[in-house]
Amino acid sequence: MKDQIRQVIREHAHLSVDVETLGDDADLYQAGMTSHASVNVMIALEDTFDVEFLDSMLKRSVFESIDSIAGALQEVGVPA
């Protein structure tokens, strides 16, 4: 799952660094992801994993790292 998350981040987060240089717990916002880009990441994640995030999950902190995104995806039923 984390490889697919990295793929989405590579295509949509517009980071100022290569996502492969970041650990799973690295802060994506500090790596240059804007609020606008984060929305595109969320949409792409919903599309890739064919899920819908709940409103309670749609906030900055849930999408701040690969780990926290993986946690959110598991919460909506994506197997780890």
Next chain:
Amino acid sequence: MSVAVTAGDEALTEAARRIAAEFAAPNADDVDRNARFPREAVEAMREAGVLSSLVPTALGGGGASVAAAAEACFELGRSCGASAMVLAMHQIQIGCMVNHLDGSAWFEDYLREVVAEQRLVASITSEVGTGGDLGKSVAAVSEPADGQASFEKQAPTVSYGEYADAFLTTVRRAPDADGGDQVLVLTKREQMEMEPQGTWDPLGMRGTCSPGFVARASFPTEQILSTPFAQISNESMTPLSHVLWSHVWLGIATDAFDRARAFVRAAAKRKPGEPLPAAIRLSELMSELSLLRAEVSLALEEYGTLISSDRAKLSEMATILRFNNLKIAASEQAPVVCQGAMAVGGIVAYKNDTPFSVGRHLRDSMSACLMVANERIHKTDASLLLIAKEV
């Protein structure tokens, strides 16, 4: 200076009503005409302890609720938009510190100082080169040396920048931090050099005295709030700004409506029993005012509940959309009401020197769509609407 500290909500609303009537209203036209700071009203706020009304009682403050702060902005807005906006902006800065000081001894001490000395706090959030995006900074906190750091920021507008005792400024966390990786720094005037830029001769809200400044500050690093600005913005600065500003605008629109109503009543007394076209227009205007009032009241209720019992929800996109929409809707509706009031009163409302004048109201209310440009907020919302579920 001796200060009668207000105790709670009732004290704040009572003080705001009194200051509005005794200090804000009598000086409103002069403040507007000369684009001068509403010093009488602000001095009265200091004497009544209004500037520390949002500081918790544990730190000696008034411990007032957001609802009472909003009511105070509304009451002052009915008398003088500029005085009300100065109070609103000060309260926003205090609210951010109270909500996010996170146990910091320095900030607790500073809030005690606000209580004792009735410090007026302004903000330096806008910046040249960011395209109006408050979520981005160019200026950065310097690499600390011996616990001291500094910044230099070019701000296109700093409201009451000449008159504030301290400033809450957004800057990047470090020289190599990304533009969106921001912190808030509180600096006192004596730690700063404020170099004025340009003039201040705007259409409305003239008494807020908001020209540009180059702000330079040197300060101990403990004056940086540890909570990231993105979180402070979501939980406090943005929703609180939109709630308090919209109460100021509602106050301005309400006074414009009251003046239109006074005009119609005077006409009705002059010609009892005769049909009054202006009375129909007034009735139509009431429904416009009601729409504004409903939006503003509902948002206040929601924010009051969330900030006290469900703070995490303020960071959810659906909630961010809701408070962004409050700002857009209220800033567009307030000038509609003021313009409607002008239509009711006709030439006597258009003239600047009658009891029914609403020119100042209309001009003041037109600043609303510029305070964080609506276009920028629409852009954010357009993006959030793609992903949020129940809005």
